[in-house]
Amino acid sequence: MLKEKILSALNNQMNRELYSAYLYLSMAAYFESTGLKGFANWMRVQFQEELIHAMKFFDYIINRAVKAELLPIEKPPAEWKSANDVFQNAYKHEQKVTALINDLVNLSLSESDHSAVNFLQWFVNEQVEEESSFSDILNKLNLISDSKEGSFMLDREMSQRVFTGTIFTTQTKPQAPQNAQ
């Protein structure tokens, strides 16, 4: 059985993942409004990636035989100064999420919850990828600076990102009876 302290921390992290999804969808809306459709596409894919993260927490909580609690989702910012400003903020946000995941691992270790520690390893690795993909784009934006041609090229590159995951799991589907004749 999941300890109350860890359950509450997992519910909070599910909420932070939903906030991440919301933040990136808001960034997609911002890019749509500025005509950078490729950047908007990249953020739409990131929105879906974050929904997967939230669903992983949802499913894990359910697998531990407790009810997942859905908390209110904070309103994300809606305006930024530039694409560079967006990615600076997104990168900072991912660094915050990494710190939250590390805190969760520390809590699970201190409570000797080895299952939770094991579950969280996926997120520990994922955050390395998340931080690196955001900082890569930030580096490119710094390189192109004010170049219109550069931002056109980068926008085209960002339009290539495709979502390949599955958000909705099927694990709650009823199991076939074991001894069916």
Ligand SMILES: [Fe+2]
């Ligand atoms: Fe995430």
Ligand SMILES: [Fe+2]
């Ligand atoms: Fe993320």
